Amino acid sequence: MSYTALYRKFRPVEFEDVKGQEHIITTLKNQIEANRIGHAYLFCGTRGTGKTTVAKIFAKAVNCEHPVNGSPCGECAMCRSIAAGTSMNVPCARPFRRELP
Ligand SMILES: Nc1ncnc2c1ncn2[C@@H]1O[C@H](COP(=O)(O)OP(=O)(O)O)[C@@H](O)[C@H]1O
Numbered sequence: 377m378s379y380t381a382l383y384r385k386f387r388p389v390e391f392e393d394v395k396g397q398e399h400i401i402t403t404l405k406n407q408i409e410a411n412r413i414g415h416a417y418l419f420c421g422t423r424g425t426g427k428t429t430v431a432k433i434f435a436k437a438v439n440c441e442h443p444v445n446g447s448p449c450g451e452c453a454m455c456r457s458i459a460a461g462t463s464m465n466v467p468c469a470r471p472f473r474r475e476l477p
């Protein structure tokens with residue numbers, strides 16, 4: 377059995393699963409719905425508050441072929457390749473001390 381780090385196993389994969397951070401989720405979903413996204417985003421805050429989690433869901437929503445109410449559909453080819461970690465459009469930089477995704 378292959379080992380999966382807890383932070384990967386339990387990372388929310390939908391905006392709906394993120395606890396709190398409502399103002400940020402609302403802002404990001406509105407931008408997807410309005411099709412007006414910025415060219416870069418900076419997530420700042422204390423460790424473990426959902427920055428990487430939200431960035432990954434948002435990256436999926438930006439690339440999704442048919443977003444639903446600002447959320448990624450989870451079913452299109454883009455969503456599936458991002459979830460599988462094989463998307464060339466959504467690489468994920470991590471500190472060296474952690475295993476690569
Ligand atoms: N707001 C949140 N809602 C739900 N789970 C969260 C939230 N923030 C952090 N987590 C959990 O903590 C783990 C680490 O979060 P992460 O997004 O990597 O934090 P950060 O990038 O801000 O340091 C995630 O795998 C996730 O399970």
Ligand SMILES: [Mg+2]
Nearest residue numbers: 424427428429
């Ligand atoms: Mg992070």
Ligand SMILES: [Zn+2]
Nearest residue numbers: 440449452455
């Ligand atoms: Zn999709």
